[in-house]
Each structure stands twice: as structure tokens, then as C-alpha cells.
Amino acid sequence: MIEDFAGKTAVLTGAGSGFGLECARVAARRGMRLVLVDVQADALERAAAELRALGAEVLARPVDVADAGQMQALADVVRQRFGVPHLVFNNAGVGSGGLVWENTLADWQWVLGVNLWGVVHGVRLFTPMMLAAARADAAWRGHIVNTASMAGLLTPPNMGVYNVSKHAVVALTETLYQDLRLVTDQVGASVLCPYFVPTGITHSERNRPDDLRDAPVTASQRIGQAMLDKAVASGKVSAAEVAAMVFDAVASDRFYIYSHPQALGNVKSRMEAIVAARNPPDPFANRPQVGEQLRAALRG
Numbered sequence: 001m002i003e004d005f006a007g008k009t010a011v012l013t014g015a016g017s018g019f020g021l022e023c024a025r026v027a028a029r030r031g032m033r034l035v036l037v038d039v040q041a042d043a044l045e046r047a048a049a050e051l052r053a054l055g056a057e058v059l060a061r062p063v064d065v066a067d068a069g070q071m072q073a074l075a076d077v078v079r080q081r082f083g084v085p086h087l088v089f090n091n092a093g094v095g096s097g098g099l100v101w102e103n104t105l106a107d108w109q110w111v112l113g114v115n116l117w118g119v120v121h122g123v124r125l126f127t128p129m130m131l132a133a134a135r136a137d138a139a140w141r142g143h144i145v146n147t148a149s150m151a152g153l154l155t156p157p158n159m160g161v162y163n164v165s166k167h168a169v170v171a172l173t174e175t176l177y178q179d180l181r182l183v184t185d186q187v188g189a190s191v192l193c194p195y196f197v198p199t200g201i202t203h204s205e206r207n208r209p210d211d212l213r214d215a216p217v218t219a220s221q222r223i224g225q226a227m228l229d230k231a232v233a234s235g236k237v238s239a240a241e242v243a244a245m246v247f248d249a250v251a252s253d254r255f256y257i258y259s260h261p262q263a264l265g266n267v268k269s270r271m272e273a274i275v276a277a278r279n280p281p282d283p284f285a286n287r288p289q290v291g292e293q294l295r296a297a298l299r300g
Contacts, residue, residue, distance in 0.1 A: 097224030
């Protein structure tokens with residue numbers, strides 16, 4: 001829980017766009033020092049210039065969060081420049097669809113590298129620093145927010161690699177919360193589970209590393225991309241609104257952050273099926289036309 005953000009430090013990955021940029025804007029308005037992290041250098045530079053113009057003290061670092069060495073270097077420079085961060089937003093993410101058996105090794109390496117290993121590195125590097133600061137000062141407070149997805153609570157078809165990465169982030173963050181509660185009351189954790197929010201993640205292929213660009217695009221991936229583009233573009237909740245939810249959750253020590261609570265009905269159905277040992281429910285029960293459209297396209 002952090003009630004007063006002024007003068008404190010935030011580290012935000014994926015800060016060049018989407019939730020990362022919007023949270024950085026909120027942090028700047030609240031008087032925080034900012035460490036902006038993104039793999040896309042031009043977007044990072046634009047974000048840093050904007051936030052400096054708002055009066056924020058900014059450290060911008062181009063980092064591939066999947067790379068352990070780059071993340072270690074980030075943690076080192078953050079400590080040297082600002083000391084221990086109070087808020088860590090492990091947010092960088094990429095999207096990938098397609099039938100799960102059609103995803104290549106390159107698909108798995110890329111998506112798990114960013115979506116899961118990026119969070120793992122953020123947790124393993126910054127949590128010990130935060131705990132040390134808490135032990136040294138009974139008034140010190142910190143919080144870690146990890147970005148998962150509603151896909152981390154559901155299993156929508158034709159996007160298995162993404163689902164796996166986000167389920168892992170939910171499990172990691174729930175365990176982080178429980179582990180922190182064993183050792184401290186001064187450092188909290190939250191998981192962000194957004195639904196369809198326009199953020200630019202549907203165009204994340206632009207940042208796939210060169211050595212993982214050998215993945216062919218399958219028919220199921222093209223179909224999934226088109227449907228996802230349409231769903232995200234029609235989203236009614238903005239990234240800025242989600243950023244406000246994130247800061248409200250940090251201030252009130254709330255763990256689960258949902259952009260679309262109405263989607264939890266599908267989560268309930270899934271959990272009830274698990275408890276009752278029933279087969280997984282139809283993910284398109286509320287929107288059967290979408291399921292029919294996908295089946296027809298894939299069987300086409």
C-alpha cells in the first residue's frame with residue numbers, strides 16, 4: 001500500500017505505450033520519479049520527453065525484459081540513480097494467437113520471454129531491494145503490480161501461448177502476495193487482469209527480436225489476429241481509465257484489478273466446472289455468433 005506517491009520512485013516496463021505510458025502519466029502527475037523501460041527506442045524517447053515536460057524526473061532505459069543481463073543492469077542503474085523503487089510495474093507484454101499446436105518454438109520463446117520471464121526478472125531483482133528498504137525503515141512502503149490478463153483467468157481458444165503466459169503471471173503474483181504476507185506488511189502486490197482495452201498490444205509483432213522472426217504465420221494466426229483487432233478496437237474502457245484503477249488499487253492494497261468486472265461471469269463458470277470436475281464450459285456461451293464465426297473460419 002502506498003498512500004502518498006509524491007517524491008517516490010516508480011519503475012514501469014512497457015512504458016512506451018498502453019498501460020505503461022498511462023501509468024507513467026499518472027505517476028508524473030502525482031510527483032513520482034520515473035524509470036521508463038521499453039524495448040522500442042522511439043516510443044521510449046517520446047514518452048520520456050512528454051513526461052519530462054510535465055516536470056517529472058525521468059530515467060529512460062531501452063531494455064528487453066526477457067534478457068536477464070539487461071534486467072540486472074536496469075536494477076543496478078535504478079539503485080544508483082534513485083535508490084530502491086517504491087512502485088514496480090512489471091507490465092511489458094506481447095500478444096500471439098493461433099491454434100496451440102501450430103505455434104512454433106520461436107512463438108513460445110518470444111511470448112513467454114516477455115510476458116512471463118519479464119515479470120520473473122522484475123520480481124526477483126526488485127523484491128529483495130524493497131524488502132531490505134522495509135527492514136531498514138518501519139515507515140517505508142512499496143508495491144509490485146504485475147500485468148496479466150483476463151486470459152490469465154480464462155482459456156479462450158486460438159490463443160494458447162498467450163493464455164499460458166498470463167496464467168503463469170497470475171499464479172506468480174498470487175504466490176508473491178502470499179510470500180510477502182509471510183515476511184512483511186510493508187510491501188504489497190497486485191495483479192492487473194485487463195480484458196479488451198486498446199493499447200497497441202495487437203501490433204506487438206513489430207518488436208519481435210530478429211533471432212525469433214523465423215515463425216511462419218498460419219491461417220489460424222491470421223484469423224485470430226483479425227478477430228482480436230476487431231475486439232480490441234471496439235473496447236469501451238481506455239488505457240488511461242485502467243491506469244487510474246491501478247493507482248487506486250495500490251493506494252488501497254487491493255490485489256485483483258479488473259478493467260471489465262462483467263467478464264468475471266465467465267471466470268465463475270470456469271471455476272465451477274473445475275470444482276465440479278465438469279468439462280470446460282463453452283467460452284462463447286454468451287456470444288455464440290463469435291464461436292460460430294471462428295469455427296467456420298478455421299474449418300473453412
